[in-house]
Amino acid sequence: MFIEIEPDSAVPIYLQLAQQIMEGIARGELAPETPLPSVRAFAADLGMNMHTVNKAYHYLEEKKMIEIVPKKGVFIHANAIRSASTEEKARMEEELRPILAEALCLQLNREELAGMVEKMVREIREGSE
Amino acid sequence: MFIEIEPDSAVPIYLQLAQQIMEGIARGELAPETPLPSVRAFAADLGMNMHTVNKAYHYLEEKKMIEIVPKKGVFIHANAIRSASTEEKARMEEELRPILAEALCLQLNREELAGMVEKMVREIREGSE
DNA sequence: TATGCTGTTCTATTATTTATATAACAACTG
């Protein structure tokens, strides 16, 4: 699992970490039940604070992407790869909204939008940055 | 122009405002050269602070979606509806990334993703929330 | 049994961001 954190990004580093773990899951690199490093080990590895890793973990737990078992460890959720619920779809749609508004101003048509989606899906699947 | 601000949203209200103005542009409701309310008038109308509206305006100016003319007023950018630059496309792609990672975990396929995009484009065009 | 690991909790500090509030300035408009 290769994690690349950009300290100067506008995206908080706990979110960068959570998103890259989610990409690992999407890619199949992190299969359900796979253990993740302890908050201390991961923090030391990434050069960040234990509590920051903890925050990323809880963000992913909230999304039911990982399971935190107190005193045991952290694991990719047994059901991490699943069908989206109505709520999950609605959340993703709302996140899509501002990006699409900009895309419409910038005159991207149906095909170009589909092309961008395909490109990014490919990049996520390949693990490229 | 109907603006709906959710004060308890995780999205800062200056961003909500900026995004809804951009939707107005995308929808064609706010055509290029159209004047926007003054920071004071808009703030009073929306029940928020002048500086908050100002921050939304500068966010949109940074994106070249509006033009701020000191001592004159604020207008929809003459070139607000244009072709996306390489940088603009790259930015949108990066914004798409975390949403698509989640969508892959939640097993959305090409067709379902395209369907979500179409749905939200329709909602933006219709001005529905 | 003792050591070391796990996530959790608590307290604390620092910096940044968000939002509000006043006030004043310079320039344009009626």
Next chain:
DNA sequence: CAGTTGTTATATAAATAATAGAACAGCATA
């Protein structure tokens, strides 16, 4: 001249982000 424009400055308050150190309870194992 009066009113409006965006801008700038200062100030405060709250929330968020990130770090730090310490302690706790439970588990595994040597």
